[in-house]
Amino acid sequence: MHNKLKKFGVKIRPKFGQTKPFTKKNPLEIINAINGALLKVNTKTDNTPVQIKAAIRFPSGDVRLFTRTRIEAKWLLLNRSTWTHLADPNFITSPNTYPILAHSCPTILDVEEEGNVKELLKQNEIERSQIHNVKWLGNPKAGNKSHGTLLLSILDKSLANLILAGGLVFNREYLCMAPFQQSKPQCYNCVKVGHLAYLYKDKPLCQKCGKAHQSKVCADSTFTPSIIRCFRCIHKALKTNPTMDTYAEEFQHSSMSKKCPIKSEEIALLGKTTATSNE
Missing domain, CATH: 3.30.70 (Alpha-Beta Plaits)
Structure with a gap:
């Protein structure tokens, strides 16, 4: 009803x-x-x-x-x-964009220069007003790479789909396109996935030992740059097995790492929640 x-x-x-x-x-x-x-x-x-x-x-x-x-x-x-x-003059928001990737783009393209961005778009008959920004994914020039991946933020969804389907060219080189899969945000204060640090109001948790202090002041000598261990996985394991070897290989990753199974579970759960809310 x-x-x-x-x-x-x-x-x-x-x-x-x-x-x-x-x-x-x-x-x-x-x-x-x-x-x-x-x-x-x-x-x-x-x-x-x-x-x-x-x-x-x-x-x-x-x-x-x-x-x-x-x-x-x-x-x-x-x-x-x-x-x-x-x-409200202070109510400044970012425009809604559709990010896509352009692979195998020559790094001679300096996207910091507006004229170069306009030339790329001109070669593909795209209006500058339809693109929010263009930037390199990472810093391929710093690694002396001849080609890299561009991240283009498109203002129009239909145009983004056309570019994905048809590709782009730059100086007669064809650029393969792919959708940009944005990673889920992870708070560096509580280490949980799903929100950014500025939204977390409680005391920060150390990314090394998991106690209520900032990571940079951690005095726990069992967590060092040469001995990286995930406190989240360790704490979870100790609940079921108090004698667990906390230096085992399964714990040798950062709590912020993609290798962390708890982080992977949170990302998967967040994805299911988002899909359900959009139905």
Whole structure:
């Protein structure tokens, strides 16, 4: 049964490091500011102006907005960079982009020079306004490599799909394309996967021994650069086997490493949760 009273929420996160928006503003003031901004950019879905019904501001500066329909909520998120700064000068957000990889690109292409980026796009009949940015994945030049991988952030999903299907060329060399699979964030304060460190408010956990102090001040001599061990895997194993050899090969990895089975489990679980929430 359709619930006509149901509201659809979306969380908008400002750029990290910016002054937090809507300081000392109550929900009504936030709603009025955002609705005013949406009217300025003439936002509509199904010929109906997009307006929010409720708002929650979090201490982090994130803002959760509630709308009439799921379509309106999705529009607010996908087009956030067009209206957030109009609601509050400090509400600066990154545009929604579709990152893709271009393999085997000659490293003679200096993407720090805007003219070179425009030349790459010109050779492929792509407008500069359709690309948010272009940068190297890693630093292939530092390794004296003749070719490397470019990361292109595309502003239009359909264009990203066209590039993935057709590829790019640069100075008559064909560049193979691939979708960019972004890794799940891992907090270096609590070592868990799924959020960034600035969102973690409790005491930091040492990545070496797992105790409540920063890794750089750890005095535990059993965890050294030459003896890397995962405290998460060790603590888990000791619960079932207190006499476990904590120097065994299965523990010889960092808690931040891709080799950590606990990290792999958290990534898999997070992937399932995301898939379920999108259904």
